[in-house]
Amino acid sequence: MAFRVGVLISGEGSNLQAILDTLHGNEIEVVAVASSRHGARGLERARQAGIEVEVFARDDYPDRDARDAALGNWLADRQVDLVVLAGFMEILSGAFIRRFEGRVVNVHPSLLPAFPGVGAIEQALDYGVQVMGVTVHFVDEGVDSGPVILQESFELPYARDIEVIEEHIHRIEHRLLPRAVSLIAAGSVRFDPDNPRLARTGGRDG
Numbered sequence: 001m002a003f004r005v006g007v008l009i010s011g012e013g014s015n016l017q018a019i020l021d022t023l024h025g026n027e028i029e030v031v032a033v034a035s036s037r038h039g040a041r042g043l044e045r046a047r048q049a050g051i052e053v054e055v056f057a058r059d060d061y062p063d064r065d066a067r068d069a070a071l072g073n074w075l076a077d078r079q080v081d082l083v084v085l086a087g088f089m090e091i092l093s094g095a096f097i098r099r100f101e102g103r104v105v106n107v108h109p110s111l112l113p114a115f116p117g118v119g120a121i122e123q124a125l126d127y128g129v130q131v132m133g134v135t136v137h138f139v140d141e142g143v144d145s146g147p148v149i150l151q152e153s154f155e156l157p158y159a160r161d162i163e164v165i166e167e168h169i170h171r172i173e174h175r176l177l178p179r180a181v182s183l184i185a186a187g188s189v190r191f192d193p194d195n196p197r198l199a200r201t202g203g204r205d206g
């Protein structure tokens with residue numbers, strides 16, 4: 001039976017596109033795409049792939065808990081095995097995270113735990129880092145604080161053009177996020193019984 005994935009977006013949806021291009025229809029089935037913003041470009045990408053879409057904007061509900069409950073019901077009705085946050089720019093309520101415990105992943109443009117939250121790339125550049133990277137992690141009730149699944153780093157040149165760096169980060173994200181989803185779908189991500197934060201992702205020592 002296909003591994004069913006729901007993807008949450010807020011904007012461009014290039015990470016969603018990477019999942020559609022590499023995994024959808026073979027390793028997994030993207031069965032639902034929800035956006036926190038009306039008119040997000042990613043909704044169009046999903047529609048073009050024939051995927052069911054819905055908008056769950058915070059302002060359309062009395063509060064965040066009500067929005068997240070509706071979003072959770074919509075995803076549960078579609079029987080998703082995994083929820084992927086792909087540029088979803090909002091914090092989900094604790095109730096949502098507990099409902100889908102261990103089944104929500106996020107891609108973040110820094111080497112966590114450095115630079116969580118919004119503006120991670122700018123924060124890292126302001127700090128003067130020499131190494132940057134991307135993290136895919138499980139989502140817990142904190143901000144970008146759940147167990148790491150995959151990380152990839154790269155060294156920065158002295159000359160820093162933020163657009164070039166952003167593009168480089170996106171290229172890594174578009175590889176790393178589908179790889180993490182693929183590993184989870186294959187049942188290849190397990191936690192070390194002695195350290196519940198340490199994900200084992202198959203391979204030699206997995």
Ligand code: GRF
Pocket residue numbers: 009010011012013014015016042086087088107108109170173
């Ligand atoms: C990505 O850089 C992601 O890491 C960040 O927001 C961006 C979303 O890009 N949280 P897209 O919508 O997938 O194109």
